[in-house]
Amino acid sequence: MSSSESANASSVRLVRHGAVTRINHWLMAVCMIVLLLTAFLPILGIQFDWVTIHWIAGLIFFVSVSFHTVYALIRQDWRSMWIALDEFADIVSSMSGSLNALKVTPGKYWIMQKIYHHSVAFLSLIVIITGILMLFKIDIPFWERNPYIFSNATWGVIYVLHGFSALFFIPFIMMHIYFAFRPEKLFYTRSMIRGWITGEEYRSHHDPQKWVVEQSEEEEHQVC
Amino acid sequence: MNFLRYSSNAWGQRVLEGVSWDLFWYFVGAGAVFIVLHASYMHFFVNRAKQSK
Numbered sequence A: 001m002s003s004s005e006s007a008n009a010s011s012v013r014l015v016r017h018g019a020v021t022r023i024n025h026w027l028m029a030v031c032m033i034v035l036l037l038t039a040f041l042p043i044l045g046i047q048f049d050w051v052t053i054h055w056i057a058g059l060i061f062f063v064s065v066s067f068h069t070v071y072a073l074i075r076q077d078w079r080s081m082w083i084a085l086d087e088f089a090d091i092v093s094s095m096s097g098s099l100n101a102l103k104v105t106p107g108k109y110w111i112m113q114k115i116y117h118h119s120v121a122f123l124s125l126i127v128i129i130t131g132i133l134m135l136f137k138i139d140i141p142f143w144e145r146n147p148y149i150f151s152n153a154t155w156g157v158i159y160v161l162h163g164f165s166a167l168f169f170i171p172f173i174m175m176h177i178y179f180a181f182r183p184e185k186l187f188y189t190r191s192m193i194r195g196w197i198t199g200e201e202y203r204s205h206h207d208p209q210k211w212v213v214e215q216s217e218e219e220e221h222q223v224c
Numbered sequence B: 001m002n003f004l005r006y007s008s009n010a011w012g013q014r015v016l017e018g019v020s021w022d023l024f025w026y027f028v029g030a031g032a033v034f035i036v037l038h039a040s041y042m043h044f045f046v047n048r049a050k051q052s053k
Helices: A003-011 A019-040 A050-074 A085-090 A111-137 A152-181 A183-194 A199-205 A217-223 B021-052
Strands: A013-015 A196-198 B004-008 B014-019
Touching: A013 A199, A019 A050, A019 A152, A019 A183, A050 A111, A085 A111, A111 A152, A152 A183, A152 B014, A152 B021, A183 A196, A196 A199
Parallel strands: none
Antiparallel strands: A013 A196, B004 B014
16 A cells, blocks of 8 residues: 555544434443433442333334334344354454454454444343333333233243343443454544544454445535 | 342242352453453554554
């Protein structure tokens, strides 16, 4: 790459996350933080009226996840999250963040990013389903409580699933925040705030044949 | 260490209440251990290898 191409690659802005995706991501993040705080602070001894905040945040989280699922299937390329079997060879080496350490070049997402996404999606599915069922135990504007729709044993299983999933979210969210602040991953965090990555970051971390990107509108205006 | 919480109902039967909250700190610890291990791996192996090139 010549010096002029290199300078161009670092100044060009390529869209990684559109505005809708970013807004929804941060909505999900706020909901998740509120849900974890309202779930675990009372357990740690900080008592407050957490139930109402928790179920409202849970419903917003449910709407946000549902929107994301539909939006990803209709407006985005869901195949960017598909994991090919040969990618598993890169599970350990992908943690170094070095493209040249990988056997399989990454498209929009690296193998560990996909595994993380699917793990969180699975946990979200469990907490949402069990959370909605648990709403039948409290009075909310949509219905009056009816704790007798399930036996005590069934309620116990529902609570166990909800609780275990919530506990698993703790290390997952810790890891997510940790990677967001890692120096070599900061450009991904920036892309979730401002939407774009540079051409240089694109070429050094992704296979252009597997992830075809458009130039950001802002940059196109600047070029024009 | 208990993984689950139980209580007794009016008939003295053991009823499953949910997951044991004693596990909370184990999950926090698991996240912290992963972060420390990964940060160490990046610092001592990956970043030093890059600097030596």
